[in-house]
Amino acid sequence: MSERVFNFSPGPAVLPEEVLEQARQDIWNIGGTGIGILEHSHRGKIFDEVISEAESDCRELAHLPPDYRVLFLHGGASTQFFMLPAGFLPEGGTADYVNTGSWSKKAIKEAKLYGHVHIAGSSEDANFTYIPTAEEISYSEAAAYVHFTSNNTIFGTQFASAPTPPEGVWLACDASSDIFSRPIDWTHHGLVYAGAQKNLGPAGVTLVIIREDLLSRSTVRELATMLRYRQHADNDSRYNTPNVFGVYIMGRTLKWMLANGGLGTLRERNAAKAKIIYDVLDSSSLFKGTARADSRSQMNLTFRARSEELESMFIAEAEKQGLVGLKGHRSVGGMRASLYNAFPVKGCEALAQLMRDFEARYG
């Protein structure tokens, strides 16, 4: 078996090797049942355990208050983009959105199908290189909710902390690319959603954490059964067949996070990992970070070199050294190092070393 490389992919992304090793066993035969995890009924004992442990581990890891429900849904964050306003933005009503990049814009586009959208803040004026400050955000009167994208994979920015919504208004957060990379203050959060494929597991399963009181409200319009959060909550995420393997891997990854110290420890570790690269950027004359310093992401570090030619050379050289997936998103170019929870410190050190070597030669 050939060696594994350092995988800087923005998602689907690197997973903990312990989780993969376990999965390789369990695909063949889990828990001595003579049946692999892909082949077990979603209503059988094995999966009962998998999903209930995934839920309780999620609660423990996130320090989730008891009045929140944990759902494992289909459809990715892109389905949440419309399921959220379909469920909570009444016709004629207004929802507030903070626009911090491509994913925010997609969420906004879907919300407009259902009601009015007020852009409470935006960094589009500077190509999304920063996160609007509290002073730069102004809410509408009586918003149905306030939506924000906690981390922006493409532009390499991240909210240092959640925005504070007006009194009585709840936050909806697309946390796809930084969920469980650090503790979450649940105070204002009504609904947090995350496609699994960055910090949580494989693509194809979406974690939704929703406050109980939102489930018991009357719905703002008639909805197909699969689009009702309440339906999924009442059926413990098994109204239809869930992504069994996705929930399984997410569960194992949550256990790995707990075993590695939980969210406080992960925050410190992630900050230390990101600092290794940002320190190089800050002392470089060849490389330059693209995000404003106060808005930098700890998950996706975006940077440019002096020329596109040097960028191509750098990416090619990195690949040769087993540092893979460093090309920036096609819409912005440059480089991007994605350092999710499972990404090892050693990979950051290797990248930093390569950047320094490269600068010594071409700087």
Added chain:
Amino acid sequence: MSERVFNFSPGPAVLPEEVLEQARQDIWNIGGTGIGILEHSHRGKIFDEVISEAESDCRELAHLPPDYRVLFLHGGASTQFFMLPAGFLPEGGTADYVNTGSWSKKAIKEAKLYGHVHIAGSSEDANFTYIPTAEEISYSEAAAYVHFTSNNTIFGTQFASAPTPPEGVWLACDASSDIFSRPIDWTHHGLVYAGAQKNLGPAGVTLVIIREDLLSRSTVRELATMLRYRQHADNDSRYNTPNVFGVYIMGRTLKWMLANGGLGTLRERNAAKAKIIYDVLDSSSLFKGTARADSRSQMNLTFRARSEELESMFIAEAEKQGLVGLKGHRSVGGMRASLYNAFPVKGCEALAQLMRDFEARYG
């Protein structure tokens, strides 16, 4: 590693062991890339190959005419229950549905949110123990489409062949539990959908095969982006991040089907497998099949014993012998042997032997 058992589960269900063995390697490191299949970008070279081969293998296997598109979507068949009428049943319009059991009823319920439903045929009068004949089906004038469930997992019935819709009307088929168990006559089919977790792969990915002309029609109502078939087709199933692992396993399973002779051979093999059990049922005084003989499923064989007590004893004894998952659906009781493509002939022989032994003792 302990032995694998005979897994009669109705789904998620047994997968080909060759596919599982390959997956165990590829989860760690696929194609010598140093990255596992769960961790590869859905826009990278490895997944480009996976998804394009899955599509071309699907075309080859199904003898798919060139004017159909192959999509790999999220959300299970339950999402298709509403995505289909949302896309094709205009407000005030009528769609025809053949009601052959629980899954048909769920599809009907969702369609009613969007327009009128005409029940073109139903076997509800006899607890869904049969498939309505052509004479028992009567269509409405100018239906938007005719929907049927080709195989009914719970009631153990299966359409011997697709119903013939009125001139110019297309069929929509929920083929979740018998897709690719036999050849498909594409003549009238406009849209075929199937949750993967029976014949195709793991839960969490849905195969949708749709005729080109349906994609190019103007939509009957404004829809969220994720609910537009056209959007997924235009983006080769990668408008958002697909279930990478689900598509991968489906692709490997399609290759396994091709290597095993294709759909004609699988039909013969599946018929032979089912015959092993039906022959026992037909000569038994203790066991009795629940479906009418002309409507019997080759995938899910439902049967009862003389008493519920004997049924419990039989299921327990089977389990001890490594024949697992034979309990009937909670809504109907009794026994159910699910014999999907990957289920081995030997398992059918073992079950038949046990049934005969059991009858010798308790018959």
